[in-house]
Amino acid sequence: MNLEKARILVQGIVQGVGFRPTVYRIAKSINLTGYVRNLGNVVEILLEGEKSDIKNFTENLKKNKPPISKINSLKVEWLKPGPQEFEDFEIFKSSENFSGSSVIPPDLATCDKCLEEVLKKGDRRYKYPFTACTDCGPRFTVIRSVPYDRERTSMDEFPLCSSCMDEYRDPEDRRYHAEATCCPECGPEVFLYGKHRVESENPIKDAVKLLDEGKILAVKGIGGTHLVVKTRDDGPVKELRKRLGRFNQPFACMSPDVDTIKTFAEVADFEERTLLSRRRPIVVLNKNQDYYLAPSVSPVLHNLGVMLPYSALHHLLFQYTDEPAFIMTSANMPGEPMLIDNSDIIEKLEGVADYFLLHDRKIVNRCDDSVVRFRGGDMAFIRRSRGYVPEPYDFSRINPDLNVLALGPEIDVTFSILKEGKCYVSQHIGNTTKYETFRYLQNAIDHLMGITKTESVDVVACDLHPMFFTTKLAEELAEKFQCPVLKVQHHHAHAAALSVDNNVEEMICIAADGVGYGEDGTAWGGEILHIKPGTYMRVGSLMPQKMAGGDLTTKYPMRMVMSMLYNICDTEKLVELMKNYKGYFKHGEKEIELVSKQLERDFNINTTTSTGRVLDAISSALGICGERTYEGECSMKLESAARMGQDSLEIPVEIKKHDGMDVLDTTQIMLSVLEMKQSERTADIARAAQKAVSEGLAELALRAAEKSGLEVIGGSGGVFYNEAVSMTIKRVVEDAGYRFVQHKNSCAGDGSVSMGQAAVASWNCRDL
Ligand SMILES: [Zn+2]
Ligand SMILES: [Zn+2]
Ligand SMILES: [Zn+2]
Structure with missing residues (x-):
């Protein structure tokens, strides 16, 4: 008698998540014969039986797939009916000889069933701290190479005892091929x-x-x-x-x-x-x-x-x-x-x-x-690492054929590997100016290339900053892979990441953060960009401000306040005013004099359009935070102070022209803050100032959107973690009838810069 036959190919997170045993159980339950096996990036299922049963099977599988798994595509190919070839339904061992990358699932929290065992007196895993099963436990953190099997994980040092082995071999058991399973008998201590x-x-x-x-x-x-x-x-x-x-x-x-x-x-x-x-x-x-x-x-x-x-x-x-x-x-x-x-x-x-x-x-x-942090009901990743990595983003609509390695910025670094239309953003790496972290970056690249089976890349993308260690590494790696380097401006990368996260190819993006190296060599960070696939135009920004002492303004934001006021205040009066804040300068009054001289002689002065620097400066001027001891400290404290304030004050927003471009006058905002400080409550001023900066950025974006005829405005960069800023901009943009988009599944901050670099490379190198 002839049987109907079908070959089903499933793609997604289908390895190391109990997918094959689920297939096995469903096929057995409806008396289908055939097999299931991993073919690297796909699971292949061959079925023989009645047509209706085979159809039932796929429905059943979609409904009852294992909790950790994710089906991106499921294709059914009907084969020629023929005599029965398989006695039973079987799970074949994974083959090492596959091409293509498999998606390794992230580490997941202990499931309810495992927790119940851990807390149940008399259970053989009672109080055992490494209890795990196919639905939970470590994955990415224990994997050395692929395919994901116990011998290629750090669990290989713990051979399974006979009880664990029985569970591991039983397709009906939830520990069937649970690669991290163990017990007090055989596991870690x-x-x-x-x-x-x-x-x-x-x-x-x-x-x-x-x-x-x-x-x-x-x-x-x-x-x-x-x-x-x-x-x-x-x-x-x-x-x-x-x-x-x-x-x-x-x-x-x-x-x-x-x-x-x-x-x-x-x-x-x-x-x-x-x-x-x-x-x-x-x-x-x-x-x-x-x-x-x-x-x-x-x-x-x-x-x-x-x-x-x-x-x-x-x-x-x-x-x-x-x-x-x-x-x-x-x-x-x-x-x-x-x-x-x-x-x-x-x-x-x-x-x-x-x-x-x-x-x-x-x-x-x-x-x-x-x-993660929510603003209103919208989630933003501050750091996307354990539990999410190495789950890739879908880039197939941009360019499925190009392999890209993107190295991110310098401090809050992740890197990304783009392969076969999937963008794997790495775990949090950190500050690559530190030798140990830089080494970690190199090792993590090797490892992620290994588990995604990426042998070579077509482009290495990095930041535009010539002095970053990641830029130098990009040049080295490009030589190794004999491929070009693509340098991507920091805020362009932010905007590109936002664009792929929301699937919007062209929009006006507000990129607001600390600083990123600009095309003109100045420190950008309050930018209005008109972005299209692979390119951008800078159409607005905060008003360029001097930064006396470069990076010192980041640590001591009163230097920024002084720089912002220098051109419009009488120098003597400014120095007098600053003396009220002498504790906010590292060397007190002496330093105030020094900064004044620096400004006068234009010595060691950078220029910046950074939003972070302006918010920090406001925080300092209000006496909220005068020294930054961790990233974002002064503006985070400004946000906390502003929450306690009332909407009783208004700081006007002034848009001016600078080199033919719309800019927000941040000096005017600073002057209002100092004037109000004479008589008003700090919290109320903080609230008004934060609102003015937000409304100013939104206004710049609205003008650009109107000019270009675009209907979508986006927000990216660390400033968007600030709930008040993010929600004010959203309100102003939506009230004006535009759609506002933010990062949903990626970091608003520098954690997604590598992903944006990869996107820009992918768009730009379509013909490579
Ligand atoms: Zn479990
Ligand atoms: Zn055991
Ligand atoms: Zn940034």
């Missing part, structure tokens, strides 16, 4: 270190006891290591700050559950869903009225970053304490990558951590926690 190894029956319980006593611990987790300390007392938190030399930067926390978070922070529905998602990012939440954690957790700010436990080990920490939250901050030396190696952790954190809760599974790929 945790141990506690002080000066030496601490003998302990239950290292996690003993570690928590130390935390409750106020000790500082380093805890090695899934993709990296955290410094952990309790949060209700200022004492231990401040001690950690002192030891790290990080006096102001907010620390992220971990809480056991959402109800506990709600005791100290406001949690909207969309925030709750994100906290609970399997990706488990840190969500920046507003403190509530009852906030009771130590003020030093997130000093001066109205918000703090919180996440829920994402590994069994984290869940277990909260089994032994009634602390509502622990600080969980990445354990690293300033600017360097997070520590992942046991001996490094102990050696480098000597004097920082009192104790170390470690384990013997190697972290192959470091992956920092992801951070």
Whole structure:
């Protein structure tokens, strides 16, 4: 008797997620015969049986696919009917000889079923911190190479015991081919270190006891290591700050559950869903009225970053304490990558951590926690890393044939690999001016090229800045791959990332951030760009301002205030005014004189259109923050202050012409701020000033949109993390009848610059 036959090809996240066993179970349940196998970038399913059953199968598969998997395409090819070829339905082993890239899933939080086992007395995985299954656990952080099989992960050091092996081989079991599965018999162990190894029956319980006593611990987790300390007392938190030399930067926390978070922070529905998602990012939440954690957790700010436990080990920490939250901050030396190696952790954190809760599974790929923030109901990634990486973006509509490696900017670096129409944006790499981080970048490139099977690239894209280490690396790599380098202006890259994230090819983009190297060699950062695929025109900006002492203005924003006022104020009066702020200059009055001379002689002066510098300057002028000790500090504190203010003041917005281009007069805004400071409340002025800058940027964009006839205006750059700025611009743009788009699935800040560079390269090199 002849049977109907079909070959089904499924693409997406279909490897290492329990896809084949699901196919197996469904096929068996409706008596189809044939096989399923991985072919690298696709899963191939061959089915024999009744036509209606085969149709049923595909419907069933779409409905019941494993929770982590993602089907991008499912193609059914009907073959010639014929006699039965297969006795049964089988899962074939994955073949190493495939071309094309497979998509590796990200690391995902412990699933409910695993957690139940961990908490259930008598279960063989009771209190076992590495419990995982096909639906959860580490992936990206343990994979050395592809295809994703246990022997190519750091789990290969832990051969499965017979009970685990039975589960691993049983297609009906949820641990069938769960590559990270293990148990107390066969898997990794945790141990506690002080000066030496601490003998302990239950290292996690003993570690928590130390935390409750106020000790500082380093805890090695899934993709990296955290410094952990309790949060209700200022004492231990401040001690950690002192030891790290990080006096102001907010620390992220971990809480056991959402109800506990709600005791100290406001949690909207969309925030709750994100906290609970399997990706488990840190969500920046507003403190509530009852906030009771130590003020030093997130000093001066109205918000703090919180996440829920994402590994069994984290869940277990909260089994032994009634602390509502622990600080969980990445354990690293300033600017360097997070520590992942046991001996490094102990050696480098000597004097920082009192104790170390470690384990013997190697972290192959470091992956920092992801951070998101909502503005209104709109989510923005501040950092897209653990739980999301290496899931690619779809670039197939731009150019499916070109391979691109894009290296990002310099400080908040990610890199991207574009291959076969998929853009893989890397985990957070960080500050590449530090040697260790630069090395990390190089290793991470090798690794991601490996697991995406990218042997060579057609273009290397990088920033326009000639002095960045990433620019130099791009030149080296281009030589290695014998391909051209494409230098992409920083804000053009921002806008291009926004454009692919929203699938809008042409628009007016407000790119507002700290600084990026401009085409004219000045420091851009408040730009209105008209973008088209691969190109852009600069059609507006903030008014160019002097920056006395270049980068020093970033650290000491009063230098910026002084520079902004220099041309319109009498020098003597300006120097007198600045003396009220002498504490905001590193060397007090002497330095004020020096800055005045610098401005007079035009010595060591850059020019900038940066929005970040202007917001920082306003923050300083209002006495809110006079020295930046971490990125974004002064403008973040300005935002927090403005939240406490009323809409009682109005600062007019003036658009002027500069070199034939519309610019927003930021000096006028600064003058209004200083004038109001004589009589008005700081919070009200902060609110009015922030609003004026936002409305000014929106007005510039509206003028450009009107001129060009475009209907979409977008916002990109770190300034868009500021909820008030982002929402004001959105309101003004929408009230004028235009559509406003922001980053939805990518970082608003520099984390998506590499993705934008890749997009620009892809558009520009279509004919390569
Ligand atoms: Zn699980
Ligand atoms: Zn086992
Ligand atoms: Zn930027």
